[in-house]
Amino acid sequence: MRKMIRQIMTLATLCWMVAGCADEVIDRNGGKGEGRLLLTGIEVESAVSDVQTKASLAEGVIPTVSDFTITIVCAATGETVKTLPPGVEAGCFLPVGEYRVKAAYGGEAGMSAVPYFYGESDKVTIVEGEVKSVSLTAFLASAVIRPQMADQLVEQYNFYTLTVSETGGSGVTPSQTLTNGEDFFVSGGKGKTYNLILAGQNKLGETVTHTWSYSDLVRRTRYIVQCDPDLPAFTLPAQSDGDVWSKFIYITPMTADNMTAHKADMADKVIANVVYEASADNGETWIPSDKTSDGRYVIKGLEPSKNYTIRSRFGGVLSSNTQTVTTESAQVIANGDMEAWSSTKLHSGNGTWDADMYCDYCTNWNTRNEKTTNGAENANSGGVFGSNKGSGYGVRWRWCSGTWSTTDKKDGEKAAEISTLAFYNSNVSGSWKRASVYSYTRDNGTAYVGYLFTGTFDKNSDSYSLGIAHTARPKSISFDYKYAPLPSTDQCIAYAKIYDSNNVEIATTQEFNSMTQDVYKKETLNFTYTQSTTKAAYIGIFFQSGTNTDIGNMRQVEGGYSTSPYNQDRVVGSVLKIDNVTLNYDYE
Secondary structure, rough: OOOOOOEEHHHHOOOOOOOOOOOOOOOOOOOOOEEEEEEEEEEOOOOOOOOOOOOOOEEEEEEEOOHHHHHHHHOOOOEEEEEOOOOOOOOOOEOOEEEEEEEEOOOOOEEOOOOEEEEEEEOOOEEEOOOOEEEEEEEOOOOOEEEOOHHHHHEEEEEEEEEEEEOOOOOOOOOOOOOOOEEEEEEOOOOOOOEEEEEEEEEEOOOOEEEEEEEEOOOOOEEEEEEEEEEOOOOOOOHHHHHHHOOOOOEEOOOOOHHHEEOOOHHHHHHHHHHEEEEEEOOOOOOOOOOOOOOOOOOOOOOOOOEEEEEEEEEEEEEEOOOEOOOOOOOOOOOOOOOOEEEEOOOOOOOOOOOOOOEEEEEEEOOOOOOOOOOOHOOOOOOHHOOOOOOOOOOOOOOOOOOOOOOOOOOOOEEEEEEEEEOOOOOOOOOOOOHHHHHHHHOOOEEEOEEEEOEOOOOOOOOEOEEOOOOOOOOOEEEEEEEEEEOOOOOOEEEEEOOOOOOEEEEEEEEEOOEEEEEEEEEEEEEEEEOOOOOOOEEEEEOOOOOOOOHHHHHEOOOOOOOOOOOOOOOEEEEEEEEEEEOOOOOO
């Protein structure tokens, strides 16, 4: 690529005229056999054919017309006729003959921070009594060396110097100091070699010396020297989407394969000291990784549902690439606070011995209630003189929800009460003694443990299937609970599972069991992931009142209706109360 900066100064614009002698003035008449020479302009062309960059020369190093030394030479012999120092403004009278005009700025030989520009006119013929105008173009006549150290690379050094020396021709020239990122000018040409040396100490405390050699440099060409010898170039490995969680990211670390340029012994040092970082604000702030006890890299403290740019960094050296990822949501469990409930009326009683029958529902959750209330829609009051045989009276010791809301809560207004209940297996009619409720149920009854879970339930097969839509991966689940077991050795059950889109389990908690707990206590269960990079699609959370279904261990809980058939009474076993079911997404 070529970029050109041209400065053209003409007689009309700058009134700059070149004279031969200081004592000559512009309006004197020429002598016999003389003519007048006017240099009407110098075009300064600083075009550079760049090898590795499109940047042109810095404007500050390009000379103006008044910076040039003008030399007039005999066209035939090349002998210098007149030399005019920079800035002289005068006319020039010359004997009749043929001449050439030369313009030079800087030093032709050697090395310098000042460029060498040179231009030469075509042959000019001076005729007696006439004025001849001439213009010329001065070109950059140096090769350009520019050492290039990125800021992050400079930060890797405690101290350093950049020098250049020339070999060839008359021997080795004394070295000169270069400035990082600035052009340095050398004469170039065949048979000359230039050695650029970086010397210093890097942040690893190592002495650094590295040399780049360039031979046969072409003039008007810039050579960019990328000074990154001992500190590597590297790439960030592709990061798995499955390693991006809600509030943290597991990093796929670099290996030697990611080192695109390094010394033989450098790869291990870089890999051992590299830091992985994430930014959500276009690089204004970066969150660094930590190394876990099992040797993994993790970036913690992130926000859910947010885009982050990931990079790797070794001191001030950055990976040549980045990757953008989006954290998962921190999806909550709807109605985890157990505040939302509804019920469906299955049977309308007569307001006295025949009670209304309901099936209770916990919003977003499922229960076993459709099984333990199945058939209540066929209850009846018995009719006149027992004419309606049917399924008998609507009583809770015959049909009842095993899971319903309670005001005995930890927070808010409600909690879930999950009970083991026993139900009389025959129709209820006629007159009953209160004590008979328990004894008849014990002798001819069936007990059901209570459930509260996320998933579906089939009342016909009395079976459940765990899992509702959930696309985030929590680290743990917590809940508040109370527990009153019957018998005292009974234990409740609680656990949770995560499934992928094929309903394959990818994570589970340990099964939690508890004996008596008189006041609400918070319990946290950690998920163990067997497939740590597989995305979640469903979550199953399960609570069970206990496992003991021996009705002989249960008790009769009296209800508000104190007359036969005591339709509000229940035969109850273990009771588990649950509140504040919460998913936790922080790295733990």
